[in-house]
Amino acid sequence: MSHAGSFASMILAPLAAATLAFIFPRLGRWLAFGTAGAVSIAFARLTRLLLDGGVQVHRVGGWGAPLGIDLRADGLAVFMLLITTAIGAAVMLYALRYFNARRSPAEGHQERYFWPLFLLLWSALNALLLSTDIFNLYVTLELLGFSAVLLIALDGRRAALTAALRYLFVSLSASLLYLLGVAIVYTRCATVDLTLLATRAQPGFPLTIAIALMTGGLLVKSALIPGHFWLPPAHANAPAPVSALLSALVVKGSFYIMLRLWFEAFPGLITPAAGNLLGGLGAAAVIWGALNALFQKRLKLLVAYSTVAQLGYLFLLFPLAAGHEGRFTAWSGGLVFLASHACAKAAMFLSAGNVVRARGGRDEIAHLEGMSSLQPISTFAFGLAGLSLIGLPPSGGFAGKWLLLRAGLAAGQGWWVAVILIGSLLAAAYVARVLVHGFTRAPVPGPARPNSPLMEWTALALAILAAGMGFLSVWLTDLLQVGAPAILIPPAGGAP
Amino acid sequence: MLYLFDLVLLVVIVLLAWRSLNDADLFRGTVSFIALGLLIAVAWVRLRAPDVALAEAAVGSGLTGALILSALVRMRRRGRDAPRPNHAGGAIPRRLIGVLLLALFLCLCGAMLRLAQWPEGLTETALAELPASGVSNPVTAVLLNYRSYDTLLEVAVLLLAIVGVWSLRRAEWPGDVRESYPLLMPLLRIVLPTLVLAAAYVLWIGTSKPGGAFQGGALAGGAFVLMLLGGFGRRALRHRYRMRVALSCGLLVFIAASVGTMLLTGEILRYPAGFAGHWILAIEAAALISIACTLGLLYLGGRPEEAGDGTPVNRSVNGSKNGSMGR
């Protein structure tokens, strides 16, 4: 597969499969399976090209920026594509068994529309991660947002539809603020390409407002306090595979764009105060989300609030990666944490889905007795994922937090250390709460709907990936170095 | 003189916008919104953006207005819709919102007015490459050549919208109004073929003058909506397989063109030299069909279900009794 072919497959294969799955619903599963295969092969090829030849750029239409649109695969993009492909494939396998069309017409309807929507979401993610054009990113954000909303609304329950509508309103208004920022940027710099913006952007009030607008929109989409209110109902009320995709991947998309904007397009315009503001909000999210998680009555709401908390850690990256020292450490720490959270949270939602489904849809934590004996694999997966969220070695959560701590101490911003530690303690508390209820032995009657083994094993696979990601952290950090933003590599004399 | 025209136009636009959002009666507000859209289209003409004016008048004002009106009527029928703006107050008090937004407005004005001199934009580059682009309308060149990848994703968004609407619920067919409006059928007999012809014309002329697939698709979409109102075509619509193909052909042709161009020239969507115009027209033609069907079916607002005896399904006013949406 050539270089262009890899780019094309990653974006166009899921799109084509989604369209065909819409026209021929009976082929939905096969198309999804085939797409996962095609995307995996394209991803492997792209990684090989990256490692051998450096950053890969494809000029769509042959024109190249500023007139055309470029697709670019550097270390960060490939890193994000790695987790997208892995989690996408795992959720696809899970969904193969989750929607059983034979069980009722309602489920047949859901399955029929799940595949096209899922494939469109996957395509949107890949397109977002590979794009370097901020207007193109707006279109991918809309594609991503709409498919996420529709997947939440898939089972037609009142709570799900309400949460989906709220998310839609939030998403649309955030996108419009982002678009206004793009308009001002284009006017000022005559381009919308990230790489070119780095050379053309100059400090001034208009660009500051533009960056503020874009950042504001993206922050709300990434559910940073105070823009987090839409996330818990949306992620908790969606079907299990959808919750996994949302918490693991969709919210990370807008965060990724923020990284690109702050570190690649406008590095010279970002003040330390702005970084500290984001860090402060992130710290607030860590504490607030974890406290809320601790007091939830429903399992899926607990996991959703945990997402709010864990996303807060990601925003600690901003002040730390702008310090005098340890920038790249902070960068890689935050990203390794992102990857491990994605796998762990997906595993958590999938295993929570297994447990809830086996109980006929009831997900009160107080009634989780017997979980450990009835669904041992899912319980184990939940526990392993919890390890990563808490940050115990050798999990990716530990590796990420460790790197962030080191960066914090190196940059002299030690107060973030306290936040990380408190957050870990609170995470331990809410994970333990679930497990304690799960391990109590009690007579469990109940409409145990046996779960397909595939559903349990995919949850476990993701949990193992998260729990063992610490071993991969060196390789991941090397991957991230390819084409890393220049601002992170200090001038000669500093240790990265 | 022109300054005065601009001033009056913009003052009316802003006032209409305020009125449409804050009017006590939602119906009046929606009608104000449609009028607002038409005035904005006039503004686009004034700003030398005729392609955008066509799209705004057809899609932004006309079809959007039709969608909102029909939703308003259905929502009123379904519930006792209080025709008053909601004074219950949200989580954030209105005064605070007003103050914050006033601050935002001032910041925006400050930022935008300060862009006193800015670089030229991409006009010169776009014009320079125009001969090689296969069309002579610069906007079409941008949409379908320079930045065709954006347009591909946009066609994907259109498909996503209709897949989503179909996943959510079944359609409620508009009532048969042929009896109450005897002039409707003669009108449709004249207007429908004209609209279809106009759509094809706008598509064709879009390569050199203002126009293109989206504007043409919007006209054809309008024809589709009129057809629904007139009560035709229900049997055809219920062949959902055919409808799905029609809705998808735009995106499929676009993807096929991407792959084809990649195999021929090595870069995605880089048209072979000399044939760019042909490829563009082919993509636009398929896109027009999909856009028209999508916009028309968005108006219908649901899956057109096969009903065995030909009666419209789901005409019940109260939705369904159980929790799911009457699937």
Add this chain to the structure above:
Amino acid sequence: MMYFDDRLYLIAGAALITIGLYALLAHRHFLRRILALNVMGSGVFMVLITYSARTAGSIPDPVPHAMVITGIVVSICATGLALVLAECVQALTGRTELSDERETSEHTGARPDTSDEQHQDQSP
């Protein structure tokens, strides 16, 4: 080149954005919010087109025009989706606004495939 004062158009665009955002935050009815989003979008487009008309030259900059056309199409897709979703929510809740209470107490864990769907009619 036709003479026009771009400052008028920029201020009008900013006004539309602000009016739209105000209505989005202050009003609760679904349709008002959807209208508000459309008005906001028109404001953003007005900013883009004004800048493109400002460039000295024989024709305005075509790239923002293409962006706005894309934006208009995305906007109607969003409107269509939001309208159908809002109607579904109204059919299920009987209200035309989103409630602020978190749905923590409601028994919302059931899947449609369980035999009883009646409990979903209960209001929180």
